[in-house]
Amino acid sequence: MLEEIPFVRGIVELSRDGGPFVAWIFAACVLMWGLIAERYWYSWRRLPKEAAAMKEQWHARSDHTSWCARQIRQAMISRLNVSMTAGFPVLQVLVPMSPLLGLIGTVSGMLEVFDSMALRGSADARSMASGVSAAMICTMTGLAVSITGLYPVHYFRTRAVRETELLADEFTI
Numbered sequence: 001m002l003e004e005i006p007f008v009r010g011i012v013e014l015s016r017d018g019g020p021f022v023a024w025i026f027a028a029c030v031l032m033w034g035l036i037a038e039r040y041w042y043s044w045r046r047l048p049k050e051a052a053a054m055k056e057q058w059h060a061r062s063d064h065t066s067w068c069a070r071q072i073r074q075a076m077i078s079r080l081n082v083s084m085t086a087g088f089p090v091l092q093v094l095v096p097m098s099p100l101l102g103l104i105g106t107v108s109g110m111l112e113v114f115d116s117m118a119l120r121g122s123a124d125a126r127s128m129a130s131g132v133s134a135a136m137i138c139t140m141t142g143l144a145v146s147i148t149g150l151y152p153v154h155y156f157r158t159r160a161v162r163e164t165e166l167l168a169d170e171f172t173i
Contacts, residue, residue: 011026014137014141017133017137018105018109018134018137019105019109019137020105021101021102021104021105021108022105022138022141025101025105025141028094028097028098029145031094032091032094032095032145032149033148035087035090035091035094036091036149036152038087039087039091039152039156042083042084042086043084043156047080047083050083051080051163051167054079054080054171055167055170055171058072058076058171064172073171076171077167077168077171080163080164081160081164084159084160084163085156085157085160088157088160091152091153091156092153094149095149095150095153096146098141098142098145098146099142099143100142101138101142102140102143103138103142104138105135105137105141105142106136106139108135109131109132109134109135109136109138110131110132110135112131112135113128113132
């Protein structure tokens with residue numbers, strides 16, 4: 001039933017042709033894009049509400065200049081920064097991990113090609129081409145997943161820095 005959907009059919013065919021590492025790459029892709037979707041949702045839905053609540057708490061304080069007040073301000077800004085950067089370490093691992101999984105799949109595919117060549121005692125171009133093709137599917141899949149994650153990771157990292165600086169400015173002393 002699911003294989004009737006062209007996108008799912010393509011994933012199944014790539015997994016079948018590229019070997020078991022392609023399935024791991026797709027799992028990393030699903031996790032990465034799930035985290036990206038969550039970060040977009042957080043940035044547009046939750047962050048403005050949390051920032052407004054923190055600013056309201058800060059402006060409700062009568063003391064803004066003492067050492068204690070500055071520490072409270074710093075803690076508020078840090079709390080928002082931590083919530084803005086949640087999930088970044090996982091995203092920053094998944095993006096470079098995908099091509100590495102592709103490379104492992106490529107190496108294992110090439111080892112299978114060389115192993116079959118050693119068993120047959122000859123280098124048949126047709127059998128080598130299909131093995132090399134399967135090995136390259138892993139590399140292509142890993143690179144495609146990694147490339148799609150580069151911009152969102154950069155976007156969220158720079159947005160977190162920018163939003164933290166803007167919030168620090170709005171929490172006037």
